[in-house]
Amino acid sequence: MQIYKVGGAVRDRLLGKPVTDIDWVVVGATTEDMLALGYRPVGADFPVFLHPKSGEEYALARTERKSGRGYGGFTFHASPEVTLEEDLIRRDLTINAMAEDDQQNLTDPYHGQRDLEDRILRHVSPAFAEDPLRVLRVARFAARYADLGFTVAPQTLELMRQLSESGELQALTAERSWKEISRALMEDQPQVFIQVLRDCGALKVLMPEVDALFGVPQPEVHHPEIDTGIHTLSVLEQSALHKQPLTVRWACLLHDLGKGLTPTEEWPRHIAHEHTGLKLIKAVNERFKAPKDCQELALLVGKYHTHGHRALELKASTLLELLQSFDVYRRPQRFEEFIVACEMDARGRKGLEQRSYPQADYLRGAAKAAREVAVQPLLEKGFKGPELGEALKRERLKALKAYKETASI
Template identity: 60%
Template sequence: MQIFLVGGAVRDRLLGLPVKERDWVVVGSTPEQMQQLGYRSVGRDFPVFLHPETREEYALARTERKTAPGYRGFDVDALPAVTLEQDLMRRDLTINAMALDSEDAIIDPYGGQRDLEQRLLRHVSPAFAEDPVRVLRVARFAARYAHLGFSVAHETLELMRAMAESGEVDALVAERVWAELVKALGERTPTAFFEVLREAGAMPHLFPELEALFGVPQPPGPHPEIDTGVHTLLVLEQATRLSPSPRVRFAALVHDLGKALTPPESWPRHHGHEKRGLAPLDALCERLKAPKDYRRLASQVMQYHGLCHRALELRPSTLVDLLQRLNALRPQHDLEAFLCACEADARGRTGLEAREYPQADHLRRAREAALSVDAEPFLRQGLSGTALGQAMREARIHAVRSQVCRAGSGP
């Protein structure tokens, strides 16, 4: 039995990056032998075991043969005769198809070190085309390593295009697409994820609501970049700078989906796009089974980012009502995430990336003023239900007017 460190741990070690987790391949063993040694079986589709002490994953070397569409349509062979080179050949990219032996010697049968040096994401073999998840993974690796100068090899892009054209990516299940999307949004350059998918022709299959934004014009005054799709990626870029949260980045990404539904005769203006976008947002979230907290924040940003941009001009009553709609007057609220996504939208415009966004502080002050209103005096008056709510609203409006707007930061 031989044990090798494989995959991402080897890749990141060679790149000089922190190794977050280690995966191991075992050559020349059987499931029975692994269990006799104290390893616990956890694999569902192929033999994977947890080390009895470190709890790291040890997988038996295996080969895979395509037997049906999708990413689970494989026949797996994990017999002791499978070699390390055969196991590495089934992997997606050359930079992920390297191993270290017990002497720290690198085994690199497919040129992973060369591609690391050339900053290329290149597929190992034509078998890449058998697994549609790899289209998403390549795009995600582009998002992870774009800042290091990595790009996708031409021949790999061609293979990805063929997979999109053949409909192979349509076999991806929603949960896997969502999982890869969230991982990509958490990477250093998530815009690269969508740029690669567009180059590969996979966006109409995976994210048609986003692809529909490209080519839709906006007024050149507030939007010097003009193209709505370009603006969307600029907003995502700004959200990435402002927050590490995938939820904030997702909300920023989808905030303008309604502009794809504006009748062409109304271009470049998009009156009412905030409401029109709710239908494609629901369709996207339903299809990908997005969690409720992602949907909720995205819906808030979509509907109210325009009001947030005009916060300095809003009447106290409108400010209070906006805070109420955002649930910002409750102990558990998402106001900071909302403000971050709105600021990203304001800055996600060519030449306006460094603009100030005083609207955020204005809304924060309005919230503090509204929260200074105590319900106790109204309860002592015997008010309840709708009457109590109306009295609280009026008092909050007065507090915002006196504490925020009259201080010179609004009407």
């Protein structure tokens, strides 16, 4: 029996990156051998075991063969005869197909170390094209290592293009797709993930609503970058630069989908794109079964981001409606995420990345003014039920009118 550290742990050590998760492969062992040593079995499809002390995962070396559609369409074979090289060849990228023994001696049959040095994301074998999930994984790695100068090898991009055209991407489950998408959006350069998906034709299949934004012009006076798709990538980039959470990044990606529906004869204006985009945002949310908080914020940002940009011009009554829509009294964090999403939208414009966004503090002040209206005095006056709600609304409107006067001085 021989045990090797494999995959990401080897890759990241060689890159000088922090090693978080460690995967182990066991060569020359049987399930009975592992059980005898106290390992606990956890794998449903193939033999994976938890170490009796560390709890880390140890998998028996295995081969795989395509047997159906999608990510799960494989049969696996694990036995003591499977070599380390045979186990490594089934992996996606050469930089993920290296192994180390306990003395850090490197096994690198597919030249992963060379590709690390050359900053290339390259498939290990033609079997890469059998697994549609790898399209998303490679795009995610491109986003993760973009700051180091990594690019996708042309031959690998071509295999990704073939996968995108084959119909295999539709076989991916919403859960598997969302896991890759959400992880990619949290990388330092998530816009690279979207760009790589577009480069190989996968974006058109997975998110046609986002793909449709490329080539759609906007008024140059407001958007020097003009192209709506480029703007969306820039907004996503800003959300990462400012370390925003997943909810905000997801909303940034989807906020302008309505512009893809604007008739060409109306370009570059996009009247009411906020409302026309809601059905598209809802469709993307449901397609990937995004978490509820991501879904809600994306819809709210899509509907109200123009209100955010025009905050200083809004009437007190419109401000109140906006605050009520976000339920700022019980869910203040959601309104804060809306504010920063609007700010990322404003910064995601060519040459305007550093421009101040006074609307942010103005909206925070408005929310504070409305929240500070006390309920107790109204209860003491005898208001209750629907009448209390209306009285509270009137008092909050007064507070916002007063706020507007002081904030504009």
